[in-house]
Amino acid sequence: MTSAQGSQLMAALRNIVGDCNVVTEPKELQVLGCDWTKIFTVDPLAAVFPGSTEEVSAVMKLCHENRVSVVPSGGRTGLAGGAVAGNKEVVISLKRMTKIEPVDRVGLTVQCEAGVTTQAVQEAASAAGLFFALDLAAKGSSHIGGNIATNAGGLKLIRYGGMREQVLGLEVVLPDGSILDMNSRLRKNNTGYDLKQLFIGCEGTLGIVTRATLRLMAKPRHVQLSCIAVRDFSDITKILTISNMQGATITAFEFFTDVAHGIVLQHAQGARTPFQQRAPFYVILEVEDAAGGVSVMEPLLEKLYEEGVCLDAVIAQNSAQFKELWSLRENITESLSAHGHVRKNDISLPIDMLDAFIRELMDEVAKAPKDIEVVLFGHIGDGNLHINYVGPRSGDKNKFQDAARKVEERIFALLPKYRGSVSAEHGIGLLKKKDLGLSRSEAEINLMRGIKDLLDPAGIMNPGKIFDRK
Numbered sequence: 001m002t003s004a005q006g007s008q009l010m011a012a013l014r015n016i017v018g019d020c021n022v023v024t025e026p027k028e029l030q031v032l033g034c035d036w037t038k039i040f041t042v043d044p045l046a047a048v049f050p051g052s053t054e055e056v057s058a059v060m061k062l063c064h065e066n067r068v069s070v071v072p073s074g075g076r077t078g079l080a081g082g083a084v085a086g087n088k089e090v091v092i093s094l095k096r097m098t099k100i101e102p103v104d105r106v107g108l109t110v111q112c113e114a115g116v117t118t119q120a121v122q123e124a125a126s127a128a129g130l131f132f133a134l135d136l137a138a139k140g141s142s143h144i145g146g147n148i149a150t151n152a153g154g155l156k157l158i159r160y161g162g163m164r165e166q167v168l169g170l171e172v173v174l175p176d177g178s179i180l181d182m183n184s185r186l187r188k189n190n191t192g193y194d195l196k197q198l199f200i201g202c203e204g205t206l207g208i209v210t211r212a213t214l215r216l217m218a219k220p221r222h223v224q225l226s227c228i229a230v231r232d233f234s235d236i237t238k239i240l241t242i243s244n245m246q247g248a249t250i251t252a253f254e255f256f257t258d259v260a261h262g263i264v265l266q267h268a269q270g271a272r273t274p275f276q277q278r279a280p281f282y283v284i285l286e287v288e289d290a291a292g293g294v295s296v297m298e299p300l301l302e303k304l305y306e307e308g309v310c311l312d313a314v315i316a317q318n319s320a321q322f323k324e325l326w327s328l329r330e331n332i333t334e335s336l337s338a339h340g341h342v343r344k345n346d347i348s349l350p351i352d353m354l355d356a357f358i359r360e361l362m363d364e365v366a367k368a369p370k371d372i373e374v375v376l377f378g379h380i381g382d383g384n385l386h387i388n389y390v391g392p393r394s395g396d397k398n399k400f401q402d403a404a405r406k407v408e409e410r411i412f413a414l415l416p417k418y419r420g421s422v423s424a425e426h427g428i429g430l431l432k433k434k435d436l437g438l439s440r441s442e443a444e445i446n447l448m449r450g451i452k453d454l455l456d457p458a459g460i461m462n463p464g465k466i467f468d469r470k
């Protein structure tokens with residue numbers, strides 16, 4: 001693009017969204033063109049902040065006509081490089097689109113614009129006496145549009161499903177600027193292909209989500225939370241099995257290693273261990289009380305002690321302790337970032353294969369360079385393991401990433417025989433493009449390419465994410 005063409009494009013963008021809603025200042029663009037990964041080249045042409053679906057549509061139409069690529073951007077908490085603009089794209093951020101309609105208490109739905117944060121939807125539901133089920137540590141910053149585009153999983157998937165299960169309807173702006181209104185509030189609708197599903201988890205490669213109708217539910221029964229100290233990884237799956245067989249309604253089943261725990265204690269303000277003696281692993285178990293407020297947690301923990309799978313356990317006795325125990329898990333990602341250079345994985349496996357996989361993983365970890373610490377945690381009740389490679393902050397960032405990638409490749413290579421996935425919830429983005437073929441067949445990838453070509457023949461919609469075009 002010549003500089004005259006560039007100036008014309010900027011003038012046209014300003015005309016659509018207003019002068020103050022177009023950013024071209026390089027320092028600001030470095031932030032706006034990046035997500036949480038911060039390891040990719042960032043070089044956007046501009047960032048724009050449309051205030052309505054019509055403005056998003058006009059911006060897309062303009063970019064389409066000029067064959068300028070765009071990168072949709074939400075709260076930029078993504079962990080796969082999906083919202084990274086590294087090749088003179090226009091970043092389209094929906095941060096001004098934060099309207100939430102009044103909650104529908106009969107149908108249990110809420111409609112909102114895609115720039116609203118996850119937490120704002122949770123709060124709107126709660127203020128109406130209801131519950132929005134998606135929950136993740138990034139909720140204060142992540143947008144509903146980003147949650148949809150990544151099909152976010154989060155802390156409560158074991159009970160309520162991920163983002164896909166929360167979406168009833170969507171409005172999407174397609175790459176040519178046309179608006180596809182699929183924003184129905186229907187719970188049941190078997191009228192041909194359910195096209196909205198294509199946009200959930202597509203990482204912004206097929207269109208821009210501008211509005212959504214989300215499913216709400218009655219507030220859950222009272223839940224109890226415990227943190228359980230565990231000797232062996234295999235005891236974690238035993239705890240899950242015993243909880244299932246006891247009929248517990250599990251609302252969260254998370255785990256972390258003692259190394260992760262130590263890093264949180266070092267970096268998260270006010271964090272303290274609930275145990276007198278540290279253990280190799282910990283489980284965060286949240287269960288609903290039975291009808292009539294009868295505690296399920298206490299008899300369950302007794303059973304776990306009896307079966308010898310629990311070294312020690314604490315139950316949160318009040319809301320402050322509840323928050324404190326949860327924060328031991330929720331603060332891991334941020335504490336790792338404070339600790340050193342990090343490379344993050346989020347693999348998933350069939351749950352009954354976790355023990356065998358962990359044994360193989362540990363063999364690989366033992367071969368890793370000594371200055372790479374491998375820190376494990378995750379939504380283990382969903383078979384989702386976060387593997388984090390952590391290197392000293394004093395070391396060179398790029399060298400660390402290369403070395404960590406080598407370990408990662410060996411660990412990813414273990415996945416196909418378990419029919420595991422290289423990404424449970426963060427997505428492929430730029431980070432795992434080379435690894436897509438470990439979890440998806442050639443036939444699947446070709447079909448994905450065909451869908452991309454159909455919806456985005458000009459190839460301007462978040463190009464280079466998930467896969468390259470042929």
Ligand SMILES: Cc1cc2nc3c(=O)[nH]c(=O)nc-3n(C[C@H](O)[C@H](O)[C@H](O)COP(=O)(O)OP(=O)(O)OC[C@H]3O[C@@H](n4cnc5c(N)ncnc54)[C@H](O)[C@@H]3O)c2cc1C
Nearest residue numbers: 074075076077078082143145146147149152153154204209
């Ligand atoms: C501390 C922390 C904890 C986290 N915990 C979890 C977790 O438990 N579970 C989980 O799944 N993830 C987790 N994540 C990752 C991240 O929060 C999720 O992927 C989240 O859904 C991203 O939302 P976002 O608005 O920040 O999206 P962004 O990072 O801005 O973008 C993510 C992707 O969505 C696309 N996109 C954004 N908005 C739109 C839109 N309106 N239309 C179309 N495409 C769009 C972008 O192009 C990009 O490909 C965590 C991240 C952090 C930092």
